[in-house]
Amino acid sequence: MAATFRGTTPEPPDVRPRLTVLSGPSGVGKSTVVAHMRKEHPEVWLSVSATTRRPRPGERHGVHYFFVTDDEMDKLIANGELLEWAEFAGNRYGTPRAAVLERLENGEPVLLEIDLQGARQVRASMSDAQLVFLAPPSWEELVRRLTGRGTEPAEVLERRLATAREELAAAAEFEVTLVNTSVQDVCRQLVALIENCDDRSLNFALPVWKAERGRHSGPPGRRRHHQPADRRAP
Ligand code: 5GP
Numbered sequence: 001m002a003a004t005f006r007g008t009t010p011e012p013p014d015v016r017p018r019l020t021v022l023s024g025p026s027g028v029g030k031s032t033v034v035a036h037m038r039k040e041h042p043e044v045w046l047s048v049s050a051t052t053r054r055p056r057p058g059e060r061h062g063v064h065y066f067f068v069t070d071d072e073m074d075k076l077i078a079n080g081e082l083l084e085w086a087e088f089a090g091n092r093y094g095t096p097r098a099a100v101l102e103r104l105e106n107g108e109p110v111l112l113e114i115d116l117q118g119a120r121q122v123r124a125s126m127s128d129a130q131l132v133f134l135a136p137p138s139w140e141e142l143v144r145r146l147t148g149r150g151t152e153p154a155e156v157l158e159r160r161l162a163t164a165r166e167e168l169a170a171a172a173e174f175e176v177t178l179v180n181t182s183v184q185d186v187c188r189q190l191v192a193l194i195e196n197c198d199d200r201s202l203n204f205a206l207p208v209w210k211a212e213r214g215r216h217s218g219p220p221g222r223r224r225h226h227q228p229a230d231r232r233a234p
Pocket of ligand 1 (some may be wrong): 025030049086093094095113114117
């Protein structure tokens with residue numbers, strides 16, 4: 001009689017690449033993380049957003065953003081060419097849909113770096129997307145980073161701080177929170193998440209924010225805890 005192994009058959013590995021969304025408050029260091037990813041992990045394809053914001057020194061069209069006019073943005077939105085879009089601090093930003101879907105269909109891992117409103121839209125339209133929140137080590141550190149940039153007028157900065165406050169409160173909606181203590185660590189953790197592998201250091205990031213926030217109030221069953229194998233419930 002053939003032996004049956006009820007309940008012990010391992011699940012087939014999920015090899016389908018997921019869309020990973022990195023979000024978090026402005027000034028937390030998302031773009032630094034992304035710049036590091038671009039350099040150290042060229043295997044991860046980074047979506048290039050369209051924006052009506054003017055280029056900052058050193059930013060290149062087609063590399064950091066597609067810099068578009070208001071009319072061009074209107075057309076992208078009207079033609080349904082954006083996977084998501086949002087207005088942030090007086091400018092519009094959006095993710096070109098076709099390029100993202102094409103990469104995912106080709107089996108390439110895709111990373112979006114977008115604001116919270118955009119992350120919510122992606123969650124609504126692509127339920128298997130992995131949402132990652134990048135948190136600052138502390139509020140004071142975030143304020144220091146935001147004011148230290150020195151490239152924005154005072155009213156823009158004020159709007160950004162107000163938005164950042166709201167965005168920090170939204171961390172509970174995300175599956176995973178990574179605390180940006182070092183760009184190298186965050187990139188390593190992000191690559192581990194993108195590759196769906198177990199990275200013990202992810203455990204160090206989560207409790208900081210869970211402890212401050214109390215109970216997780218996000219959608220049930222979506223949050224991933226990244227417990228290492230020896231600490232998982234049997
Ligand atoms: P910045 O002007 O500093 O480059 O970006 C401002 C904010 O816009 C950041 O929080 C950044 O993550 C967000 N952002 C950049 N591209 C997109 C996008 O395509 N969609 C959305 N929703 N937000 C974006």
